[in-house]
Amino acid sequence: MLHDVSLTVAKGRLTSLVGVNGAGKTTLLRTAAGLVMPAEGRVFFRGEDVTREPAHARARRGIALVPEGRQLFASMTVRENLELGATPLRGKPDEIAHNLARAFELFPRLQEREQQRAGTLSGGEQQMVAVARGLMASPAVLMFDELSLGLSPTLTRSLFETLRTLKAAGQTMLLVEQNVHLALAASDDAYVLSEGRISGRRDCGASRGPAGAPWFVAVT
Numbered sequence: 001m002l003h004d005v006s007l008t009v010a011k012g013r014l015t016s017l018v019g020v021n022g023a024g025k026t027t028l029l030r031t032a033a034g035l036v037m038p039a040e041g042r043v044f045f046r047g048e049d050v051t052r053e054p055a056h057a058r059a060r061r062g063i064a065l066v067p068e069g070r071q072l073f074a075s076m077t078v079r080e081n082l083e084l085g086a087t088p089l090r091g092k093p094d095e096i097a098h099n100l101a102r103a104f105e106l107f108p109r110l111q112e113r114e115q116q117r118a119g120t121l122s123g124g125e126q127q128m129v130a131v132a133r134g135l136m137a138s139p140a141v142l143m144f145d146e147l148s149l150g151l152s153p154t155l156t157r158s159l160f161e162t163l164r165t166l167k168a169a170g171q172t173m174l175l176v177e178q179n180v181h182l183a184l185a186a187s188d189d190a191y192v193l194s195e196g197r198i199s200g201r202r203d204c205g206a207s208r209g210p211a212g213a214p215w216f217v218a219v220t
């Protein structure tokens with residue numbers, strides 16, 4: 001349950017949301033993505049109230065979630081999983097091809113394993129597919145739930161490097177992450193969630209660009 005949560009993600013910034021197990025982080029991301037409908041409160045995206053919009057409509061607006069546990073289709077190939085991420089771009093083959101090329105540029109290992117079934121990938125490779133799938137829809141805001149869960153320190157650092165690369169390219173992101181130290185070091189803004197409430201807000205200022213307009217606001 002969330003109460004009186006007010007969280008803003010600014011355009012072009014990496015915003016982190018940290019908090020102990022059960023604090024409500026996943027619930028907040030799922031509420032933003034339209035997978036959980038709040039009993040009260042509102043979700044705004046680019047100034048528009050999207051609270052009653054279903055998940056697929058929000059995906060078309062460019063709200064994308066890399067879910068906890070990756071949730072890949074195990075019996076489908078890497079490429080097929082990535083193509084599913086581009087569902088909101090139906091009818092735009094050039095943009096899909098561009099995004100696929102970009103995904104393989106970010107994660108060359110996935111290109112080598114393009115035809116491998118996702119269920120046979122290592123945990124780290126599966127997380128790469130999950131991140132790349134999120135990027136396939138040209139998301140306006142990309143949200144990550146427990147990006148580094150179960151991954152080695154080396155792979156975790158490498159994924160955080162990927163976040164920095166994406167930020168440098170202007171990607172707006174909201175990150176839920178257990179590794180608070182790494183999350184705060186990479187973030188522009190951070191929120192602390194405890195027992196369903198925002199208990200702290202921190203201005204990290206890490207390599208912050210000019211302040212963008214609020215891009216996405218969840219108030220539940």
Ligand SMILES: Nc1ncnc2c1ncn2[C@@H]1O[C@H](COP(=O)(O)OP(=O)(O)OP(=O)(O)O)[C@@H](O)[C@H]1O
Pocket residue numbers: 001019020021022023024025026027028
């Ligand atoms: N559909 C639901 N019905 C009832 N309670 C729920 C529901 N979904 C989540 N909760 C409860 O809300 C609280 C917050 O859960 P949530 O999964 O958002 O936490 P979290 O911060 O992501 O935790 P973790 O770090 O363990 O992933 C938990 O106590 C959970 O049991």
Ligand SMILES: [Mg+2]
Pocket residue numbers: 025026027068145
């Ligand atoms: Mg969670």
